[in-house]
Structures are given as structure tokens and as C-alpha cells.
Amino acid sequence: MNLVVLIAGIADPKLPLAIAPDRRSLEGERIASPFDEAAVETALRIRDSLPSATVSIVVAGETGSQGLIRKFAAFRPDRIIRLEMAVPCWGARRAARHLAAAVDGLGSDVVLVGREFGDADDGAVPPALAEELGRPYFGLCQGVRTTQGMVLFREIDRFEESITVESPIVVSVTNDRGNRLRHPLMKNIMMARTAPFEAVASAIDRPANENGLSIAPVEAQRRVAARRILSGPMETQVTQLAAFLREGEVMA
Amino acid sequence: MSADFQRPAHRIIAMVARAGIQPDDVASVVRIAAAVAAPVGAPVEALILGEPSEEDARQAALAGATDIWFARHSDLTDEATRDRLVSAFALALSHPDVTGEGRPALCLFAATPAGEEIAARLAVRLNGVAIGRCTEVALAADGLTATSAVCGGRAQLAASYGSVWCFGSMRGAMGPSPVVAPGMPLRAPTILQLGGRLPESAAPVRRTPSNAPDTPLEHARVVVSGGRGIGGAEGFALLRQLSESLGAALGGSLPTVDAGWIPVARQIGQSGKFVAPDIYLAVAISGTPQHLAGIGPNTRIVAINSDAEADIFRFAEIGIVGDWRIVLPALLTELKRQTTAASS
Numbered sequence: 001m002n003l004v005v006l007i008a009g010i011a012d013p014k015l016p017l018a019i020a021p022d023r024r025s026l027e028g029e030r031i032a033s034p035f036d037e038a039a040v041e042t043a044l045r046i047r048d049s050l051p052s053a054t055v056s057i058v059v060a061g062e063t064g065s066q067g068l069i070r071k072f073a074a075f076r077p078d079r080i081i082r083l084e085m086a087v088p089c090w091g092a093r094r095a096a097r098h099l100a101a102a103v104d105g106l107g108s109d110v111v112l113v114g115r116e117f118g119d120a121d122d123g124a125v126p127p128a129l130a131e132e133l134g135r136p137y138f139g140l141c142q143g144v145r146t147t148q149g150m151v152l153f154r155e156i157d158r159f160e161e162s163i164t165v166e167s168p169i170v171v172s173v174t175n176d177r178g179n180r181l182r183h184p185l186m187k188n189i190m191m192a193r194t195a196p197f198e199a200v201a202s203a204i205d206r207p208a209n210e211n212g213l214s215i216a217p218v219e220a221q222r223r224v225a226a227r228r229i230l231s232g233p234m235e236t237q238v239t240q241l242a243a244f245l246r247e248g249e250v251m252a
Numbered sequence: 253m254s255a256d257f258q259r260p261a262h263r264i265i266a267m268v269a270r271a272g273i274q275p276d277d278v279a280s281v282v283r284i285a286a287a288v289a290a291p292v293g294a295p296v297e298a299l300i301l302g303e304p305s306e307e308d309a310r311q312a313a314l315a316g317a318t319d320i321w322f323a324r325h326s327d328l329t330d331e332a333t334r335d336r337l338v339s340a341f342a343l344a345l346s347h348p349d350v351t352g353e354g355r356p357a358l359c360l361f362a363a364t365p366a367g368e369e370i371a372a373r374l375a376v377r378l379n380g381v382a383i384g385r386c387t388e389v390a391l392a393a394d395g396l397t398a399t400s401a402v403c404g405g406r407a408q409l410a411a412s413y414g415s416v417w418c419f420g421s422m423r424g425a426m427g428p429s430p431v432v433a434p435g436m437p438l439r440a441p442t443i444l445q446l447g448g449r450l451p452e453s454a455a456p457v458r459r460t461p462s463n464a465p466d467t468p469l470e471h472a473r474v475v476v477s478g479g480r481g482i483g484g485a486e487g488f489a490l491l492r493q494l495s496e497s498l499g500a501a502l503g504g505s506l507p508t509v510d511a512g513w514i515p516v517a518r519q520i521g522q523s524g525k526f527v528a529p530d531i532y533l534a535v536a537i538s539g540t541p542q543h544l545a546g547i548g549p550n551t552r553i554v555a556i557n558s559d560a561e562a563d564i565f566r567f568a569e570i571g572i573v574g575d576w577r578i579v580l581p582a583l584l585t586e587l588k589r590q591t592t593a594a595s596s
Binding site: 010011013017019026034035088090091092093096115116119120121122123124125127128130131132135136137138139140142155156157158159160161162163164165166167169174175176177178180211212213214215216217218227228229230234235237238239240241242243244245246248 | 273274335365368369371372373375376377381382384385397400401402403404405406407408409410411412413420421453454455456457458459460461462468474498506509510511512515516517519522523530531533542545552554560565566568569570571572573574578579582583586587590591594
């Protein structure tokens with residue numbers, strides 16, 4: 001079984017956001033998102049249980065991806081590949097076309113990708129990728145069970161949904177306690193610093209800015225009706241809070 | 253000057269799936285579409301998958317739809333999978349009665365994981381544009397501009413498109429439906445009978461009841477939510493008691509899910525559920541943009557946090573600066589006392 005994990009990384013939330021002068025791209029090294037890590041861990045677990053399985057990690061981005069490559073190389077994938085496409089790649093269909101072309105060249109059975117690919121704060125890329133590839137899609141996968149075949153599962157409200165993987169598929173992976181990324185061995189971290197990786201040019205041309213894309217920073221804004229920090233003895237504060245929760249008003 | 257002079261390039265269609273295990277709330281989806289249409293005075297259509305229903309039609313009309321389509325098919329049951337919903341929407345949008353004069357549409361779906369998946373898949377299947385989860389869509393005579401939050405809500409991306417079919421979702425406030433203005437034209441719903449079989453996935457999904465007993469988040473009046481500061485599963489047990497005491501739903505931030513204190517189905521935030529209760533009680537939550545992105549803009553936030561400088565207090569209507577270990581037990585006791593006093 002050939003597993004391909006697609007990684008984009010995100011802008012480091014601990015650092016100020018560095019928007020490039022063209023106002024369409026971001027500068028700086030990207031780091032792994034919780035969803036990237038969950039996708040890699042899921043692939044590694046499958047490989048653990050299926051000795052014949054191979055894991056190829058594809059890190060998207062011409063620049064800003066070096067740290068991601070070194071990070072994930074430490075988990076000893078069978079292949080680690082830098083896909084030379086612009087990241088962020090705004091537009092789910094455009095990103096999906098890039099990724100589909102790359103996947104087509106790799107011979108994959110299961111494509112795993114974090115539920116959000118890159119810095120777009122939504123989950124549009126993975127299902128769009130499944131459609132581009134003409135494959136079934138299983139979104140928001142929380143884990144894998146391998147005791148009776150390979151079963152992917154997720155929880156939706158009061159149901160558990162699962163599928164047995166028997167044909168090519170695209171899977172998006174969400175964070176869950178059960179798929180937290182393991183710690184790599186120190187020797188593998190050292191090895192990853194100089195491990196070779198493949199660089200593959202995207203087969204899709206980079207288009208001109210036909211959609212007039214632009215990024216601008218924002219301050220979080222919310223309508224605030226009133227801001228009142230309760231004061232006085234804690235007993236009084238708790239009494240007022242309880243009344244508010246029951247009645248929707250704070251008594252003076 | 254003719255009435256078409258400022259007509260937007262796009263029709264606006266609220267896409268409502270009433271089949272499947274998580275049927276959409278009709279009014280919520282239509283209301284979002286109506287909010288997009290309002291600045292340009294455009295009519296709103298509602299395409300509802302599922303059996304025709306007077307109540308659904310009424311909800312759609314009250315929320316602002318002037319043209320209502322019901323697309324029915326024998327495979328659109330309560331058990332219909334997303335693959336079938338995608339196929340049904342694709343068939344319905346290709347129906348000559350719907351395509352009409354050939355004008356492209358902005359198709360807006362529920363801002364749920366299912367809605368976002370269906371929107372993205374349809375964009376590819378019907379050769380349109382996936383505009384993703386938007387915070388705003390502005391319609392114009394030559395196209396539209398979709399604005400989305402990116403980079404964890406720290407930036408916004410604006411992208412403009414011409415006359416092409418666009419598929420996406422928007423999160424918005426829940427609340428009472430707007431009253432239908434007198435004189436607003438309301439046509440009788442049109443029934444589309446979709447033909448053929450809706451293809452099932454090559455990877456069939458099995459569904460079994462899980463052990464999740466908690467009140468669903470989506471329609472709760474009150475949500476009690478815990479953050480990283482809760483520190484462990486024991487703290488969440490206390491939050492659960494509080495949520496039960498209030499008849500509330502229980503949620504948590506992304507770090508609490510990663511730590512295993514609460515299931516991912518209870519995660520609230522940019523990458524989790526979007527909730528719009530009347531009251532959101534945030535306990536030991538710092539108030540990052542990523543978390544706040546999961547809370548409706550009109551929700552009244554109540555915060556309990558030991559850090560007086562926590563960002564959450566900037567957005568809370570009322571707050572208590574204090575240790576939840578002290579506040580919550582006292583709050584539980586006081587709620588019980590007030591409830592008993594009120595009923596005696």
C-alpha cells in the first residue's frame with residue numbers, strides 16, 4: 001500500500017504575520033499545523049501495521065518549507081519530496097490541481113492531508129482534491145484501526161462513521177488525542193538535517209493574478225454590548241453570575 | 253435606466269440539504285444568502301434537497317427566499333451519504349428548470365463540515381469556483397468578491413471572480429427569522445423530480461451509534477466551554493456538571509481536544525464547530541482569534557479566567573477574574589440555590 005501525505009504548513013502563529021509586498025503571499029518559514037501532524041501520524045501508524053506499506057511525504061512550497069522537510073524527514077518516510085508550487089496557494093481548486101498532478105505521478109493508494117491545507121481557514125482543498133482525482137473522500141478522519149483490515153473512523157454527532165480502505169481514496173485528517181504525532185528518535189533528527197530530498201516541479205502552470213487576490217491583516221473584531229468585570233467578594237460575584245446565566249441579566 | 257442595469261452577475265441560491273443524518277436548518281442557510289443579496293436587492297432562491305415540506309417552504313420564505321425548489325429523489329433518505337447529496341445537488345443544478353437563462357449562481361451552503369465538503373466537491377464537478385468559507389461576499393454587475401479569514405483569522409483574503417458559478421459557505425448569526433415584508437412576491441415551491449440512481453461511493457461508509465450523550469452544540473441556548481487552563485479531564489468533569497445544571501451543551505478549545513480532555517466533535521473554533529448560542533461561558537479560555545472564530549458575533553460571552561489580562565475579557569459581556577477551581581463549585585452551589593428558591 002502506498003501512502004502519500006500532503007503537507008503545506010502554516011504561518012507560525014507565534015510570530016507576526018509577514019505579508020509579502022505583493023499582498024498575495026506570505027514570507028517566512030512555515031511550521032506544521034496540528035492537522036499536518038495528525039496526517040503524518042496516521043500514515044506512520046498504518047505503516048507500522050502493514051510492513052509492506054510505504055509513506056511518501058510531499059511538502060508543498062518552493063520557499064519556507066525547509067523546516068518542514070527536515071522535521072518530517074526525521075520520521076523516516078520512504079520518500080520525502082518538495083513540490084515546487086506557490087504556498088499559500090489561494091483557491092481550493094487551484095491547489096487541488098497542483099496536488100492532483102503531483103499525486104498522479106506518485107502512484108498512491110491512500111492520500112492523506114490535514115483537514116485544512118495551509119493557511120486557508122477552511123476545509124475545501126481535500127474534498128476538491130478527491131474530486132480532481134475522481135476518488136472517494138473520507139473527511140475529518142480521527143484515526144485508523146488495523147486489527148481487521150484498515151478501517152478509518154470519525155465521530156459525527158452521536159454516530160461513529162467508518163470505512164474499510166480497499167481502493168484508492170483521499171482522506172482528510174483532523175486533530176484527535178489518538179493521532180498526536182510521535183516523537184522522532186534523536187538519531188533520526190540528526191540524520192534529517194542532511195537527508196536528501198527530491199524536488200519536483202508542479203505540472204500546473206502558475207497563473208497570473210486573474211482573481212485580484214489580496215491579503216490584508218485584520219484585528220479581531222466582535223460586537224461587544226458591554227464589558228463588565230464583576231467585583232466585590234467572590235460570593236457576590238458568583239451570585240451575580242448565576243443570576244445572569246439563569247436570567248440573562250446582571251443585577252446591580 | 254432599466255432594472256437590469258445594476259443586476260448582479262450572479263443569482264443567489266441557498267443550498268439546503270434536508271436529507272442525510274445532519275439535515276441543515278433551512279432558515280439559517282437562507283438567511284445567510286439573504287444577507288448577501290440584501291445590499292444589491294437581489295432575489296434569493298432556495299434549493300432544498302429532500303421531500304417537499306410546507307414547513308420547510310415556510311421557513312425558507314420567512315428567511316427571505318422568493319423562489320423555492322424542492323429536489324426529490326428516492327435515494328435522498330435520512331441515511332443519505334454525502335456522496336449522494338453531492339450527486340443530487342449536481343443533478344438539481346443541471347436541471348433545465350434551474351439553469352434557466354444560463355446565468356451563473358452563487359451557491360451558498362451551511363457553514364458545517366458537510367456543507368463545506370459538498371460545496372468544494374460541486375465546484376470541481378460542475379467546473380465552478382470553490383470560494384471556501386467566506387466572511388463576506390459582495391455582488392456586482394461584473395462578478396463578485398469573496399472575502400475569507402486566513403492565517404488563523406489574522407488576515408483576510410479578498411478574491412474577485414467574474415461570471416462563473418461559485419460555491420462556498422458563510423457563518424452567520426442564528427436567531428429569529430426575519431419577518432416577510434408585506435408585498436414580497438412568494439411563488440409556490442417548484443418540485444424537481446431527480447431521475448436515475450444516485451451513485452454510491454466506491455468506499456461505502458458504515459454508521460453506528462456512538463456513546464456521545466451530550467447535548468448537541470449546534471442549537472444549544474447556552475454553551476459551557478473549557479480551555480487549556482482547565483488542566484485536565486477532572487476539570488472537564490466539573491464543567492460537565494455545570495453544563496447539565498444549566499441545560500447547556502459542553503464544548504472545548506482545540507488544545508483541550510489535543511490533550512484528550514474532550515472529543516473532537518466538541519471542539520469549538522475556526523477548525524471546529526461554529527456555535528451561536530445566546531450565552532457562551534468560556535472557562536479558562538484565553539480568547540485567541542482562532543477560538544473566537546467559532547462563536548457567533550451576537551452571542552453574549554461570559555468569561556472566567558484567572559488572568560485579568562486575558563484577551564477573552566475584551567470580548568466578554570461580563571467576566572470573573574478568578575480560579576475556576578474556586579468559582580465553579582461555588583457557581584454550581586449558587587445555581588442550585590437560586591433554582592430551588594425560584595421554584596418554591
